[in-house]
Amino acid sequence: MLIGAIEAGGTKFVCAVGYQNGDIVEKITIPTREPNVTLPEADRFFSSFKISKMGIGSFGPVHVDRKSTRYGEILETPKQSWRGVNMVRHFTNSQDVPVHLDTDVNASALGEYVWGAGKGKDSCLYITVGTGIGAGFVKDGLSLNGRLHPEMGHIPVERHEEDSFEGCCPYHGNCLEGLASGTAIRERYGREGKHLSDSNEVWEMEAFYLAQAVASYLYVLCPDIVIIGGGVPKQKTLLPLVRKKAAERINGYVNPGDFKEWIVSPALNDEQGIKGAMALAIEGKR
Amino acid sequence: MLIGAIEAGGTKFVCAVGYQNGDIVEKITIPTREPNVTLPEADRFFSSFKISKMGIGSFGPVHVDRKSTRYGEILETPKQSWRGVNMVRHFTNSQDVPVHLDTDVNASALGEYVWGAGKGKDSCLYITVGTGIGAGFVKDGLSLNGRLHPEMGHIPVERHEEDSFEGCCPYHGNCLEGLASGTAIRERYGREGKHLSDSNEVWEMEAFYLAQAVASYLYVLCPDIVIIGGGVPKQKTLLPLVRKKAAERINGYVNPGDFKEWIVSPALNDEQGIKGAMALAIEGKR
Ligand SMILES: Nc1ncnc2c1ncn2[C@@H]1O[C@H](COP(=O)(O)OP(=O)(O)O)[C@@H](O)[C@H]1O
Ligand SMILES: Nc1ncnc2c1ncn2[C@@H]1O[C@H](COP(=O)(O)OP(=O)(O)O)[C@@H](O)[C@H]1O
Ligand SMILES: [Zn+2]
Ligand SMILES: [Zn+2]
Numbered sequence: 409m410l411i412g413a414i415e416a417g418g419t420k421f422v423c424a425v426g427y428q429n430g431d432i433v434e435k436i437t438i439p440t441r442e443p444n445v446t447l448p449e450a451d452r453f454f455s456s457f458k459i460s461k462m463g464i465g466s467f468g469p470v471h472v473d474r475k476s477t478r479y480g481e482i483l484e485t486p487k488q489s490w491r492g493v494n495m496v497r498h499f500t501n502s503q504d505v506p507v508h509l510d511t512d513v514n515a516s517a518l519g520e521y522v523w524g525a526g527k528g529k530d531s532c533l534y535i536t537v538g539t540g541i542g543a544g545f546v547k548d549g550l551s552l553n554g555r556l557h558p559e560m561g562h563i564p565v566e567r568h569e570e571d572s573f574e575g576c577c578p579y580h581g582n583c584l585e586g587l588a589s590g591t592a593i594r595e596r597y598g599r600e601g602k603h604l605s606d607s608n609e610v611w612e613m614e615a616f617y618l619a620q621a622v623a624s625y626l627y628v629l630c631p632d633i634v635i636i637g638g639g640v641p642k643q644k645t646l647l648p649l650v651r652k653k654a655a656e657r658i659n660g661y662v663n664p665g666d667f668k669e670w671i672v673s674p675a676l677n678d679e680q681g682i683k684g685a686m687a688l689a690i691e692g693k694r
Numbered sequence: 695m696l697i698g699a700i701e702a703g704g705t706k707f708v709c710a711v712g713y714q715n716g717d718i719v720e721k722i723t724i725p726t727r728e729p730n731v732t733l734p735e736a737d738r739f740f741s742s743f744k745i746s747k748m749g750i751g752s753f754g755p756v757h758v759d760r761k762s763t764r765y766g767e768i769l770e771t772p773k774q775s776w777r778g779v780n781m782v783r784h785f786t787n788s789q790d791v792p793v794h795l796d797t798d799v800n801a802s803a804l805g806e807y808v809w810g811a812g813k814g815k816d817s818c819l820y821i822t823v824g825t826g827i828g829a830g831f832v833k834d835g836l837s838l839n840g841r842l843h844p845e846m847g848h849i850p851v852e853r854h855e856e857d858s859f860e861g862c863c864p865y866h867g868n869c870l871e872g873l874a875s876g877t878a879i880r881e882r883y884g885r886e887g888k889h890l891s892d893s894n895e896v897w898e899m900e901a902f903y904l905a906q907a908v909a910s911y912l913y914v915l916c917p918d919i920v921i922i923g924g925g926v927p928k929q930k931t932l933l934p935l936v937r938k939k940a941a942e943r944i945n946g947y948v949n950p951g952d953f954k955e956w957i958v959s960p961a962l963n964d965e966q967g968i969k970g971a972m973a974l975a976i977e978g979k980r
Contacts, residue, residue, distance in 0.1 A: 545914075552838075552915070560914050562947060564906040566850045566868065579947040582852065620850040628831075628846050628914045629838070661848060661865040662755075 412454050412462035412503065413685035416440075416495065417512065418487060422682045423450050425457045428690055430523045430683055433457075443493045451502045462499055462507045463688030465515025465681050472510055472553045480509045508688045512681055513544035513559055514551035516637065516674075518691070519684025521546045524675035525635050533631035534680070535560075535621065538638035541585040543621075545629050549691055552629070561585040565620045568613050571596075588617035590640045601640055614640070615649035622654040622671065626664060637674040647673060698740050698748035698789065699971035702726075702781065703798065704773060708968045709736050711743045714976060716809045716969055719743075729779045737788045748785055748793045749974030751801025751967050758796055758839045766795045794974045798967055799830035799845055800837035802923065802960075804977070805970025807832045810961035811921050819917035820966070821846075821907065822924035827871040829907075831915050835977055838915070847871040851906045854899050857882075874903035876926045887926055900926070901935035908940040908957065912950060923960040933959060 410433065415422040417440065424435040434457075438449050454462075469483040480496025499507045510518070517526070517534035526532030531547040541561035545552045562583040573596040577586030586592060593601045597610060604610045622634055641647055651667040664670045674680050696719065701708040703726060710721040720743075724735050740748075755769040766782025785793045796804070803812070803820035812818030817833035827847035831838045848869040859882040863872030872878060879887045883896060890896045908920055927933055937953040950956045960966050 547838075552833075562913050563910045564850075564852050564943070566852055579945045580943065624849045624910055625914065627848050628911065657850070657866065659865045 410457050410459045411686050411689045412457070412459040412499075412505070413682055413689060414450060414462070414464045414466075414495075414499075415512065415515070415681040415685055416464055416466040417681075418467045418485075421446055421450055423453045424682050424686070425454070425459055426686050430686060432679075432682070432686075435682065440487075442489050447493075447495075447498055447502075451499075454499075454503055459503060459505055461505050461689040462503060463515070463685040463690070464495055464499070464507065464509040465512045465685040465688065466495060466509055468511050468559065470509070470511065472514075474508075480507070506689075508691075510551055510553070510684075510688055511542075511544060511559060513542040514546070514553070515544070515684030515688055516680040517544035517546045517635075517684065518549075518551060518687045519676055519680035519682075520635050520674055521549070522687040522691075523683055524680055525672050526633050529632040531629070531632045532635065533625055533629060533633070534635045534637065534674070535618075535625075536638035537589065537618065537636060537640040539590050541589050541621075541638075543625065545625075545631060547629075547631075560621075560625065561589075563621065563624055565617055568616050570609075571613060584617060584621050588614055588621075590638075593640065601643060605643065605645075608645075611643060611645050611649055614643075614646060615653045618646075618650045619653035619657050622650065623657050626658065626662060630662075630664075632664075633669075634671045635674050636671065637680065641673065647671065696743050696745045697972050697975045698743070698745040698785075698791070699968055699975060700736060700748070700750045700752075700781075700785075701798065701801070701967040701971055702750055702752040703967075704753045704771075707732055707736055709739045710968050710972070711740070711745055712972050716972060718965070718968070718972075721968065726773075728775045733779075733781075733784055733788075737785075740785075740789055745789065745791055747791050747975040748789060749801070749971040749976070750781055750785070750793065750795040751798045751971040751974065752781060752795055754797050754845065756795070756797060758800075760794075766793070792975075794977075796837055796839070796970075796974055797828075797830060797845060799828040800832065800839070801830070801970030801974055802966040803830035803832045803921075803970065804835075804837060804973045805962055805966035805968075806921050806960055807835070808973040808977075809969055810966055811958050812919050813961075815918040817915070817918045818921065819911055819915060819919070820921045820923065820960070821904075821911075823875065823904065823922065823926040824924035825876050827875050827907075827924075829911065831911075831917060833915075833917075846907075846911065847875075849907065849910055851903055854902050856895075857899060870903060870907050874900055874907075876924075879926065887929060891929065891931075894931075897929060897931050897935055900929075901932060901939045904932075904936045905939035905943050908936065909943050912944065912948060916948075916950075918950075919955075920957045921960050922957065923966065927959065933957065 575582030575586030829846035861868030861872030
């Protein structure tokens with residue numbers, strides 16, 4: 409029994425088919441163009457297989473409330489032509505299978521929860537620090553979704569005393585994403601993070617902000633494991649600094665255990681998104 | 695069929711019996727002394743009634759994971775003699791009924807969700823701003839609990855530019871509780887909040903911090919309604935200011951609807967805790 413999965417991003421769609429155990433049989437990547445180009449392209453891929461269900465981890469904002477008649481509908485994205493597109497409806501019709509959709513970060517959290525670093529835990533938080541910042545949370549196999557799921561990246565944070573950068577979030581300026589995303593690093597220092605490896609103060613400041621995020625999510629969600637993925641943490645010095653500063657900040661108020669085992673890198677090598685979409689199809693419940 | 699309920703606080707225990715519909719038949723308040731004094735006193739009250747189950751909203755930190763063998767056990771509280779006391783075990787034995795326990799704020803959230811301002815909503819956040827700050831969240835009738843439930847009051851916040859108070863949280867200094875609890879107000883201004891009604895800047899700053907909390911909780915939990923209770927919001931000017939500043943801060947990034955209907959006062963007149971404990975007994979599932 410094959411399962412279909414899509415990791416629908418702003419620049420590319422990853423489409424895959426695989427087995428219940430998470431093994432991927434075939435996978436393609438197509439660029440995200442207009443919906444009337446990209447969706448049929450995805451359909452052509454899936455048509456060569458006999459799939460029984462489908463899961464989608466989608467860019468957003470997107471309607472994720474399964475009880476809503478608008479479940480699966482893309483909302484006010486800057487990608488104008490995608491507004492109002494409903495991928496659940498599209499693929500339910502075109503592939504004639506049940507389709508389940510969640511946000512991309514919730515799918516990643518689910519992928520790591522089922523087959524990756526979060527395997528065996530009751531709950532798992534996945535944070536991605538890339539162009540923007542987002543996070544997804546899975547508990548007992550289900551993601552935490554409200555009517556909308558705003559993805560946690562925009563929480564307020566305490567400013568670092570040496571930070572004079574006003575922040576790059578178009579909505580909030582100095583929220584977490586505004587001060588700690590890859591975009592914020594580039595705008596603050598005039599260079600991409602990957603060219604700043606030797607500047608300790610960059611990663612000290614970055615860790616200062618991410619540690620606050622970890623603390624906030626801990627106090628609200630109490631995840632059993634925190635997985636930090638995305639481009640920015642490819643900087644090898646970052647995660648140990650986040651662990652250290654998170655431990656200092658939390659200061660024994662709660663004890664999530666050994667910080668080395670509690671704050672970790674993803675285990676699925678950039679496949680958490682697409683595998684999470686497969687898991688979504690399989691779990692297929694809320 | 696009568697239900698037993700306890701709102702177990704650091705200074706007083708409220709004990710009540712009532713019906714499935716939330717009506718309270720009888721209620722007493724006893725001071726919180728040593729456990730070997732207070733627990734038998736509670737038992738004497740309940741012994742006069744034929745109760746079929748019991749719910750407890752407890753001060754903390756307390757083990758709230760129903761799967762744990764330590765479910766119901768009080769942890770490192772400053773009230774030394776209560777450490778290690780397990781109220782679930784105690785009342786299960788003494789009253790011979792099923793007992794369910796949650797944190798006091800989760801119980802309050804549940805009370806408002808079932809019979810108060812959150813009635814009919816899918817999810818409901820209850821924030822209490824008193825001596826400390828705590829919050830509880832209920833979704834689809836269940837509270838959100840991890841292994842521990844640290845109660846959300848200690849999230850990091852951006853400092854107000856005119857605030858030079860270092861913060862009063864013994865763990866974190868300038869966390870939300872450290873900067874915005876009733877204790878923080880008293881230490882910052884040298885007077886209790888209720889004597890500062892005429893100082894606009896006090897409530898502007900208080901609302902600045904609480905609006906951040908509302909934004910953080912929105913981004914992480916997406917509650918359908920936010921109920922702000924406790925002593926400090928008795929200050930009538932506060933809630934409208936929180937609404938205004940929360941709307942400004944969120945800045946259209948997500949739209950929780952009309953802020954007047956989304957951020958509200960409790961509807962149960964200081965009975966949300968004890969009624970929530972009744973609801974805990976009734977729902978009795980997780
Ligand atoms: N080794 C690195 N060190 C620091 N930053 C990096 C590194 N590699 C990539 N980045 C940053 O990560 C961001 C891209 O994140 P990524 O998660 O790959 O993409 P996206 O968020 O767009 O999906 C960019 O801002 C880039 O500068
Ligand atoms: N009208 C008021 N205006 C401002 N603060 C108030 C008012 N009434 C009570 N408070 C403050 O609320 C706090 C007590 O909160 P409360 O929720 O009643 O108790 P607790 O948190 O200890 O259970 C104290 O700091 C007190 O100064
Ligand atoms: Zn933002
Ligand atoms: Zn604190």
